[in-house]
Every structure is written in C-alpha cells, then in structure tokens.
Amino acid sequence: MRLVIARCSVDYTGRLNAHLPLATRLLVHKGDGSLLVHSDGGSYKPLNWMSPPCTLAVEASDEEDVVEQWRVTHTKTGDALVVKLYEVIHDSSHELGVDPGLQKDGVEADLQRLLAEQVGVVGEGLTLVRREFPTAIGPVDLMLRDDAVAEVPGSGRGHVAVEVKRKAGIDAVEQLTRYLELLNRDPHLRPVRGILAAQSFALQARTLASDRGIDCVVLDYDAMKGTDSGRPTLF
Incomplete structure (x- = not known):
C-alpha cells in the first residue's frame, strides 16, 4: 500500500464528470490497484475513488507547477481518475500482507x-x-x-x-x-x-x-x- 499526502486536484472522467479543486489530501493506492482520495474528515468515505480492476500510470503534465500527474484507468469501463500533484508532503509504501478478514463477535x-x-x-x-x-x-x-x-x-x-x-x-x-x-x-x-x-x-x-x-x-x-x-x- 502506498500512502501519499499531497496538495492536489482530482478530475474524474467517464460515465460522469467530477472535479476536486486544489487542496491537501491523502491518496491511498492499494495493492489491488484501487485509488482512494481522502480529506481530513468524512469518516471512512473517500471524496473520490477508482475501484479495481484498474491501472495507475504516471504521465507528463502540460502544467509547470505539477510535479507528478497520475492517470488511474478502469480496465473495463475506460473511466479515468486524473490526479495532479502540486506538492508532495509525504510518500511511503507499506507491505501489509494477507488480511485474515473481519472476525465478528456476538453473532x-x-x-x-x-x-x-x-x-x-x-x-x-x-x-x-x-x-x-x-x-x-x-x-x-x-x-x-x-x-x-x-x-x-x-x-x-x-x-x-x-x-x-x-x-x-x-x-x-x-x-x-x-x-x-x-x-x-x-x-x-x-x-x-x-x-x-x-x-x-x-x-x-x-x-x-x-x-x-x-x-x-x-x-x-x-x-x-x-x-x-x-x-x-x-x-
């Protein structure tokens, strides 16, 4: 899992269009390929996301202030999530291993x-x-x-x-x-x-x-x- 905290803007294109203006956010790129965009609020729900199967590619940007641009494309629908990173505050990767799953008590x-x-x-x-x-x-x-x-x-x-x-x-x-x-x-x-x-x-x-x-x-x-x-x- 890769965790990136960055000042970024996010655009979703495909069956619907959505825009997140420039702000500091947490980007979670999981081992299954999914990408989740979180703010410091809203509990567990991301502001925007791309579910697997999808692929992440780093591409060139036509904006000078953008230090890195990601394009996350859904394999089946072709929908895309374009993330423009203007400043990277934190970037780390972690190997979590296989999760045993939720074990409910009191069922x-x-x-x-x-x-x-x-x-x-x-x-x-x-x-x-x-x-x-x-x-x-x-x-x-x-x-x-x-x-x-x-x-x-x-x-x-x-x-x-x-x-x-x-x-x-x-x-x-x-x-x-x-x-x-x-x-x-x-x-x-x-x-x-x-x-x-x-x-x-x-x-x-x-x-x-x-x-x-x-x-x-x-x-x-x-x-x-x-x-x-x-x-x-x-x-």
Whole structure:
C-alpha cells in the first residue's frame, strides 16, 4: 500500500464528470490497484475513488507547477481518475500482507453456542436435547427438554423450542410459530412451547409473541461469555 499526502486536484472522467479543486489530501493506492482520495474528515468515505480492476500510470503534465500527474484507468469501463500533484508532503509504501478478514463477535452462532452451554438462562428445569434440531422446514436453534412437564403423569415428554436472534422482530416470531405448529404434531415431542431469545426485541415482536404464548428472554452476551457488560446492577 502506498500512502501519499499531497496538495492536489482530482478530475474524474467517464460515465460522469467530477472535479476536486486544489487542496491537501491523502491518496491511498492499494495493492489491488484501487485509488482512494481522502480529506481530513468524512469518516471512512473517500471524496473520490477508482475501484479495481484498474491501472495507475504516471504521465507528463502540460502544467509547470505539477510535479507528478497520475492517470488511474478502469480496465473495463475506460473511466479515468486524473490526479495532479502540486506538492508532495509525504510518500511511503507499506507491505501489509494477507488480511485474515473481519472476525465478528456476538453473532447469532455465538449466542446459540453459549446458550446451549447455559440453558438455565432461559428457564429452570431445562436440559439440552440438541442444537440445530431438524424439522421439515428448517432447523430449530435449540431443542430443550422440560423436566418439570415430563415428570407430570399423562402430560407427555414436554419440550421447548428456542430460536436465537441478535435482534428479534416480527419475522422471528412468525418463524418460531411455524416451527411450533409443526413440532406439536409429533407425539414424541409435544407439548412443545416456544422461547424467543435475543439481545433486543422490537416492541411489535414482544406483543405478537405474548399473544401467541411465546416467551421472550433477553440475552446479555457479555455476561454469558463471562465478561462484565458494564450495565448497572442492584448488587
């Protein structure tokens, strides 16, 4: 990656035309050939850019004050980004190597795994039967056995279907409803009740879940993985 801070002007020509007048900017030329033009503001978004596949060529300029002129041309469209450098303040190149990619923490798979290890979070007297319990319309995140129901003569075995979300909306309630309708047809499982477990809930989701007899449980991901969430508590 090459980083250049320079007083420059930038012109984009092709399917559209755009002009950035003379100012001090950061030019980022990446290993994939792309060029990004940044100002000291606007967060991550560049003022202008050229995405790969593209090539950068240094060419002569007809202006005496220009110390270097770049033409970045898109290989497929022919669009061009012409950068005129009037003063180079900084110029450095860095080898970054292969990036491992973004590793997200707290995604639904993490919540499901932690909840499978801590089923007491959603209720007492529950034991894990299986993660990703298969049904004809897709897997239920967790299938739990309700020991209290199972001990009542003539009540059936008693199970709990748990759907895990980061943020639960109406779609999550509808999804769990379909699972419950199907699972309660199985005499080896029923009665099956539902729990929707999420880090946050839309108000409409809570209302619909309550109407359909589905419990909503708020998950504290930090507490479940053994770190302090920073939320105030009574004790």
